[in-house]
Amino acid sequence: MERLDETRWKIPKGYRPDMKVDGIIFADDVLIDSIRKDVAPEQVANVATLPGIQMASIAMPDIHWGYGFCIGGVCATDPDESGVISPGGVGYDINCGVRLIRTHLDYDTVRPHLRNIVETLFRTVPAGVGQSGKYHFNRSELRQLMAEGPRYLLKRGLATESDIDFTEAHGRLDGADPDLVSDRALDRGAQQCGTLGSGNHFLEVQVVDQIHDEAACQTMGLFPSQVVIMIHSGSRGLGYQVCDDALTSLRGVPEKYGITLPDRQLACAPVSSPEGQHYLGAMRAAANFAWCNRQLLMWQAREAFASVLGKTWEELRMTLLYDVAHNIAKLEEHTVNNRQKKVWVHRKGATRAFPPGHPEVPSQYRGIGQPVIIPGDMGRASWVLAGKPGSMEKSFGSTCHGAGRCMSRTAAIKHAQGRRIDKELELRGVIARARSWKGLAEEQPDAYKNVDHVVEVVHQSGISTKVARLRPIGVIKG
Amino acid sequence: MREYFEHTADIGIRVICPTLQDIFVEAGLALFELITEKIIDVKPIQSVPIQLKQKDRDLLLFDWLNQLLYLFETQHWLFSRFEIILSVDGLEAVAYGEPCDSQRHPPSHEVKAITYHQLKLEHQSDGDWLAEVIVDI
Numbered sequence: 074m075e076r077l078d079e080t081r082w083k084i085p086k087g088y089r090p091d092m093k094v095d096g097i098i099f100a101d102d103v104l105i106d107s108i109r110k111d112v113a114p115e116q117v118a119n120v121a122t123l124p125g126i127q128m129a130s131i132a133m134p135d136i137h138w139g140y141g142f143c144i145g146g147v148c149a150t151d152p153d154e155s156g157v158i159s160p161g162g163v164g165y166d167i168n169c170g171v172r173l174i175r176t177h178l179d180y181d182t183v184r185p186h187l188r189n190i191v192e193t194l195f196r197t198v199p200a201g202v203g204q205s206g207k208y209h210f211n212r213s214e215l216r217q218l219m220a221e222g223p224r225y226l227l228k229r230g231l232a233t234e235s236d237i238d239f240t241e242a243h244g245r246l247d248g249a250d251p252d253l254v255s256d257r258a259l260d261r262g263a264q265q266c267g268t269l270g271s272g273n274h275f276l277e278v279q280v281v282d283q284i285h286d287e288a289a290c291q292t293m294g295l296f297p298s299q300v301v302i303m304i305h306s307g308s309r310g311l312g313y314q315v316c317d318d319a320l321t322s323l324r325g326v327p328e329k330y331g332i333t334l335p336d337r338q339l340a341c342a343p344v345s346s347p348e349g350q351h352y353l354g355a356m357r358a359a360a361n362f363a364w365c366n367r368q369l370l371m372w373q374a375r376e377a378f379a380s381v382l383g384k385t386w387e388e389l390r391m392t393l394l395y396d397v398a399h400n401i402a403k404l405e406e407h408t409v410n411n412r413q414k415k416v417w418v419h420r421k422g423a424t425r426a427f428p429p430g431h432p433e434v435p436s437q438y439r440g441i442g443q444p445v446i447i448p449g450d451m452g453r454a455s456w457v458l459a460g461k462p463g464s465m466e467k468s469f470g471s472t473c474h475g476a477g478r479c480m481s482r483t484a485a486i487k488h489a490q491g492r493r494i495d496k497e498l499e500l501r502g503v504i505a506r507a508r509s510w511k512g513l514a515e516e517q518p519d520a521y522k523n524v525d526h527v528v529e530v531v532h533q534s535g536i537s538t539k540v541a542r543l544r545p546i547g548v549i550k551g
Numbered sequence: 552m553r554e555y556f557e558h559t560a561d562i563g564i565r566v567i568c569p570t571l572q573d574i575f576v577e578a579g580l581a582l583f584e585l586i587t588e589k590i591i592d593v594k595p596i597q598s599v600p601i602q603l604k605q606k607d608r609d610l611l612l613f614d615w616l617n618q619l620l621y622l623f624e625t626q627h628w629l630f631s632r633f634e635i636i637l638s639v640d641g642l643e644a645v646a647y648g649e650p651c652d653s654q655r656h657p658p659s660h661e662v663k664a665i666t667y668h669q670l671k672l673e674h675q676s677d678g679d680w681l682a683e684v685i686v687d688i
Contacts, residue, residue: 111559138559140668140685165664165687201658260625271661272688273560310624313663313687317617320667324610338668481557482688509588509658515688551661 074098074105074114080134080534081467084118091333092121097129099468101530104134104522107479111136116143119335123148124343125156127409127416131468133423134530135477135522139164141338144422144478147471149407151416152344157332159341160319160352162419164400167315167356168363169274169307170241171446172396173457174371176378176389179298180280180546186381187278191504191547193377194276198370201271201508201551205264208369215259216251218266219358223368232368238435240396241425244364246403250354254311255318258355262311262362267369271512271551273475274306275448276374278547279455285539289441289459293394295541302378302391303455303543304370305448307400308363315359319352344417353402360401367396394457395435395444399424399474407469418469426460426472426537434460445537449476449524451516451550452501455543456528463535472537476524482515489514498548507550516550553581556683562660563685567675571608574672574680575615575642576633582616583629583648585686588657593631595647604641609672611642612682616665619646627651663687 075083077097082105084096096117100108108114113136120142121130127149136145141161150156176183183190199206208231210218218225222245226232237243269276281299284290295301308315323340326348327333332341342348371393375386382389402419409416427434427443434443442459449455464470480488494513498505507513525542532539556563562585566577584590601618605611622628630648664687671683 140561140666140687144560165666201661257621257625261621271658272663310663314621317664336668337670338666340667478560481559482562483555483557509660511588511659551658 080530084114089118089122092118094121094126095129096121096132098132098136099530099534100134104526104530108136112138113143116141117146119339120146120148122335123150123157123159123339123341124332125150125152125154127151133473134527135422135473135475137477139421141336142421145473146421147423147469148419149416149469150344151414156344156417157341158344158349158352158402158417159339159419160316160323160356161338161340162421163316163356163402164421165313165316166307166400167312168360168398169400170363170367170396170398171303171305171448172367172371173394173446174302174374174391175294175394176300176302176391178300178389180300183300187547188504190278190378190381191506191549193381194374194549195506197377198269198276198373198549199267200269200549206267208267209264210266212259215263218365219251219254219361220249221245222361222364226365226368231372236368236393239393240364241398244361244368246357246360248354249357249361251358253351253355254315254358258311258314258318261314262309265309265311266362266366267373268309269306269370269549269551270309273516274551275451276370276549277303277451277545279303279543279545281541282454282544283542285541286459289540292438292441293444293457293540295457301543302374303446303448304367304374306366306370308359309366311362312359315355319355322351323348356402360398364396395446397424397446405470407465420471422474423471424474425470426458426464427470428460428462428464442538445472447473447475447524447528450518450521451505451545451548452498452503452518454524455545456524457540457543458528458531458537459540461535461538464537467534468536472531473527476521476527478520479522480520485515485517485520486511488519489517503545503548505548505550509551512550553577558685561685561688563683566682567679569679571680572635572637574682575612575635578612578616578682578684579619579630579633579646582619582662583631585660585662586623586658587629587651588659590631592655593629593648595632596649597647599628599646601644601646602641606640609670612672612684613665613667613670615642616684620662620665629656660688
């Protein structure tokens with residue numbers, strides 16, 4: 074690996090004979106040491122072999138070993154240069170993402186009610202393995218929901234215009250074709266819209282802990298000690314199945330188009346091929362489903378706060394700050410080698426971070442850049458950042474998506490033996506409730522890199538800028 | 552023999568058995584041991600027939616685990632015993648278990664998917680079969 078500058082490292086094209094572009098990893102001296110020990114850089118190089126890849130195979134400082142693509146990667150392909158679309162570059166959890174909800178409450182006001190709020194959230198928001206949600210959609214309703222995204226929920230009284238305005242892509246990718254979503258996927262998703270899931274997904278009550286950019290905080294409606302709510306979830310079983318179906322139907326397809334892959338999990342098809350188009354139609358439907366899922370999770374959080382505090386969510390001013398996807402592929406306009414072109418940007422564990430002035434940033438935020446929401450771990454912090462101009466040239470308008478794991482799940486369980494993670498968190502001022510002890514153990518703060526460190530790297534590298542640091546006070550996990 | 556191996560964000564299942572048939576049985580059990588805390592609490596009192604067509608053995612193992620996961624996700628089945636007959640072009644199996652009852656079957660992991668990443672099924676030099684599958688958590 075060659076050092077490019079303070080925060081960028083290059084895996085030169087010659088590392089593998091079939092690499093079409095360099096690999097670029099965003100990291101500082103300390104993070105690169107741990108990244109070198111992981112399999113992830115190898116995966117960055119593998120992705121650089123994909124047909125039609127532009128500029129570089131890029132990885133963020135929260136990079137870690139994934140399946141096929143690393144987690145924390147960005148890969149853009151040009152359909153006019155035989156570029157491919159790859160389900161592995163999006164991941165199983167299509168449109169996994171994060172949303173942040175403001176309240177007008179401060180920590181002192183909420184503190185006496187916090188335990189009750191956490192218990193109520195834990196009781197009312199479905200989370201964990203095999204849990205069904207309270208919202209039921211029949212086949213035809215599910216298809217409408219996937220075609221329209223949260224706008225469908227608006228008609229059902231479960232979303233507002235403002236919720237839609239502050240969701241990336243207005244919660245709807247054009248070209249979604251629900252008829253391409255298999256019955257198996259519909260079966261898995263039927264009862265899961267409005268459920269949190271398990272693993273690293275969570276619902277957290279947080280407090281604004283540090284202000285780094287006062288003007289941006291003012292625009293975003295953030296103030297010191299403010300209580301906010303962060304939701305991290307995706308497309309649930311429906312999206313996992315769409316990815317799985319695509320990987321099954323792509324068996325043998327790369328060979329058909331003369332594509333040799335270094336890893337079967339990188340399965341792909343030319344964007345223009347029938348197989349590529351099929352995946353795109355289904356993937357976009359699953360992405361819209363995910364936005365509805367986070368919308369319904371937010372709706373239930375609003376109801377829980379309202380019932381505990383005896384006021385409506387409107388009175389509590391529980392408005393959506395922003396919702397970002399961090400596992401998705403989107404057709405975007407970028408400048409590559411001084412040429413403007415439309416490319417398919419795969420972000421797998423990376424967040425869009427469009428700069429000030431970009432037309433896709435909601436008008437309220439256009440002066441400061443797109444809000445970026447970075448979940449950290451449940452003991453330390455999460456962050457709000459904003460997109461910066463450098464992101465377009467350096468990373469296809471992308472930044473990191475979280476802290477990134479540094480401990481495997483099995484190692485985390487060993488590390489947690491004989492400990493009560495919930496009690497330890499309580500000593501740090503965090504009330505945590507989880508359905509599974511193992512789930513809590515695997516997600517313990519030590520299992521993650523320090524998010525402050527990861528955020529510092531993306532801040533220094535100029536692909537996004539620090540706005541506010543958030544500290545968890547209540548955690549719901551599956 | 553079944554065990555789990557490390558993967559940064561996910562979990563690997565490794566099974567080593569004298570016969571290919573046992574590989575499928577053990578891999579199925581390993582999957583449900585990830586999903587619920589104690590597989591011993593899953594009573595094999597109801598049965599579900601499963602038929603799969605797939606000539607490639609490693610892909611058949613993938614499809615098998617995938618089908619079990621699908622039955623859990625959509626119908627909440629937990630299984631603790633399997634009878635499997637392998638043929639040249641697939642398998643016929645009966646899975647024994649019961650629907651998940653969250654009181655008696657505390658959840659452990661949500662398995663999102665079976666992955667192809669480093670999928671391995673091979674006949675080793677000592678005569679045993681070895682399979683490795685990484686599941687997405």
